[in-house]
Amino acid sequence: MEDIEKTDSIKISTKQFGELEIDKSSIFNFKDGLYGFEDLHRFIIINEEETEPFKWLLAIDDPSIGFPILSPYYIDPDYSIMQDLDPEKHVLFLIITLQDEKGNITANMKAPLILDVTDLEGKQIIILTEKYATDFILNKKAMD
Structure with a gap:
């Protein structure tokens, strides 16, 4: 019996980005999923x-689901999750809502994503402080 060729990439079809060939070594595993999307890993x-x-x-498992994300440092250069992270290994992102019910672009600064670029693992945490909001309104100046 012939071995099935193992590939280092997978193909997915997306509405927004069309057909994508994804290198398996660029896939992040979120063991617990994201809040509200716990079944996606x-x-x-x-x-x-x-x-x-x-x-x-x-x-990857439901390409119709995608989130705009942004580094928190575009918004707040002093952003802190109150945990020690290795800057060589960890990258922070915020999930963005492109248009809330009032037409604003908002950032969830209270529940950032932590990506481990070495082990390709990700998690979403909740920061237990009132300093950050789940619906911080972005303005054009913050993006310049």
Whole structure:
């Protein structure tokens, strides 16, 4: 019996980005999923030049689900999750809502994503402080 060729990539079809070939070594595993999406565990980061500084967190197992994300340091250079992270290993992102019920672009600064770029693991945490909001309104100045 012939061995089935093992591939280092997978193909997914998305409405927003079309057909994508994803290198398996770029897939982040979120063991606990995201809040509200606990059943989704595998995600990739998509960089689109035309949407910079925003990036996209796309669910591999349901490519119809994707989240715009942004580094918190675009909004607050002193942003802190009150945990020690290795800057060589960890990257922080915030999930963005492109248009809330009032038409605002908002950032969830209270529940950031922590990506471990070495082990390709991710998690979403909740910061137990009143300093940050789940619906921080972004303005154009913050993005310049």
